[in-house]
Amino acid sequence: MKAILFDLDGTLIDSSEGITKSAQYALAHFGIDEPDLTKIYFFIGPPLIDTFMNHYGFSREQAVEAVAVYRERYHKVGIFECSLYPGVKECIEELKRQGYMIGMASSKPEESCRRILEHFGILGLFDDVVGATMDGRIDTKEEVLNEVMRRWSEIPKEEMCLIGDTMFDIDGANMVGVPSIAVSFGFGNVDEMLKAGAKTVIDDLRELPAKIKEIFQR
Secondary structure (H helix, E strand, C coil), X not given: CCXXXXXXXXXXXXXHXXXXXXXXXXXXXXXXXXXXXXXXXHXXXXXXXXXXXXXXXXXXXXXXXXXXXXXXXHCCCHHHCCEECCCHHHHHHHHHHCCCEEEEEEXXXXXXXXXXXXXXCCHHHCCEEEEECCCCCCCCHHHHXXXXXXXXXXXXXXXXXXXXXXXXXXXXXXHHCCCEEEECCXXXXXXXXXXXXXXXXXXXXXXXXXXXXXXXXX
């Protein structure tokens, strides 16, 4: 048995509007004005607490409060301010026809991942959905992937492959010894991801089933 793991933001969905507007809302709570949403795309991908601390110098206590404010807007409005990338359903359906297990490995809270997948009518295509926990126990991509391997302990890690769009995905996969593939249409730098060890890059999810065969045959 082999398993294909998908990141969510920037890999299956363009979630930039909901994430950046919710980040903008949280920053305004602290008197920080960020009118240009394109300048805060760095909120997409990494754990929110880390982003508030690293980019704005927040203490951990302030970052925790900022995440809570962010979620006030995100869970009401922002969660569905997103769109599915072309070819998602066709890609996953073909992978399932070929016999792969399909999982999600996202740094977004698991509950939010399930709501989004259900909203787009594709939750049933996933054998499991693994995301961050609201209490911060599971937060980073490495921690999420370790939880995947705990749940799917019968599948060797070299028989898994993570599909992602940022260095957080590729680095997380490297840390746990899982192969990775980068997508070019998300929010990361393709050259950086390839240099970091992504096996290949795809420009359209419908390319993935053929690429996966090549990866596992090497």
